[in-house]
Amino acid sequence: MIKKILIANRGEIAIRVMRTCREMGIKSVAVFSEADRNSMHVRYADEAYCIGPAPSNESYLVIDNIIEVAKRCHADAIHPGYGFLSENAVFADRCEQEGIIFIGPSSHAINTMGDKITARKKMLGAGVPVVPGTSEPIKDIDKAIKVIKEIGLPVMVKASAGGGGKGMRLIHEESEIEPGIKAAQSEAMAAFGNDAVYIEKYINSPHHIEFQILADNHGNCIHLFERECSVQRRHQKVVEETPSPIMTPEVRKEMGAHAVAAAKAVNYASAGTIEFIVDDDLNYYFLEMNTRLQVEHPITEWVVGVDLVKEQINIANNLPLRYKQEDLKQNGHAIEVRIYAEDPDNNFMPSPGKVMHISEPLGPGIRHDGYVYAGYTIPMYYDPMISKLITWAPTREEAVEKMKSTLKDYKITGIKTSIPFLYRVMNARPFVEGRYNTHFIQDNQEALEPDHNVRQEIKDLAAITAFVDYLAKLESGKKNAPSANGNSISNWKAYGRKKSITRL
Ligand code: MV4
16 A cells, blocks of 8 residues: 655645545655746645655656655655646656656656557547547648548648647638648647648637546446636637536436546546546547646545545555445536636746745635645746635526625735636636627637726726717707716716725
């Protein structure tokens, strides 16, 4: 049984994993870069070791240094968190060679799913729907043109070694096919050292819906339902929620079964996520599998009532899954927002620096996974995500309202954060009504602008003023007809007073 785990990560996820270790009576070991000496994950762990200078390719990504610490402190296992080495098959293999348990899937599963063309082929074999397209690397442009004519334009060219939006290209018309494929190939070579690209039919305005799965080393696999992750900005998720507002019980059941089939096709063991793109008619297609614990795992934990890190550790201990599919159900509604140290009112510029004050929200139905504290300086070397706020309520409507009031309660000074932007997302009508897809942020730019509420008030006032004017004109025969202009001073006063309470 695992008694000591090295957490090969930093920030909120390192602490998240350590909490479950503590709960399970497992010792935790932190590793840290020179920029992270004062980081909370170092303080939280039972032991901590420096593994190199600030840049992650000299610390959190150096396999030899991490393995050396694990051996020196006799850790039984390594949890990679997300990012860094979490989907590195070489690292998973190396752990095994060194007799250390990698808390994650096999290198075979990581490799198969990491290569998108191989993954597509596997899914086709397993009867999982994939986007119509090619399942071999494009070699011959004339053949590619023929295939594209069959599929129909527009299409996407994607790098086989890419994923998460990296190495993608949209092709609208025939003249773009040849240059598009060539450019995609050379970009893929430069970015990944692998020029294999494939083609998919372009799905317009899709939803991003993913299924959480858990699989053990005994052939058992279950899904823990979906997460709706369509609110994204530049392929970065901003908000995630479960259940998806567009899902039906029938489609959920079918997609869940396909997610399990996808995991079984690569003999998956551990926690994993199957990403689908879904169109408005709820046609769904496998996109990729993430072979790690994801940032947004807490919403699933809350609605399904499962500690995913605990299950990962149990699976790594070779225990059989303790849940059967029939045991699981979705209870209530959870929403997560990602809080970044960036300035949403200045083109999302990174805003590292010293946190002067932080008052984290508390209360029923609120979870906060973070790591920063007052006096802490956020280093500029890593991901700018500083925390995740999760709300739960019996209904979606209440979970949204709770998130709005929780964002109002959350105060951080010293740095800029995306909190005001997230509030505007929670307030935007398409989000409130649950009618949004991956174009949500683009399609609602005006409503998501800093002074939207103030501007809306000006527009409302203008409309009222015009209406009063109109009434005045209708009554123009009468004496002392009210003049809109005559009233406007008090309107501006009202506006000035309101501004301070409306503005976030
Ligand atoms: C697509 C697509 C439309 N059609 N593939 C972007 C991230 C990567 N995981 C795949 N992505 C997309 N693939 C086809 N055939 C549209 C996207 C896409 C997207 C997908 C999910 C969430 C947000 C997105 C934003 C833009 C484009």
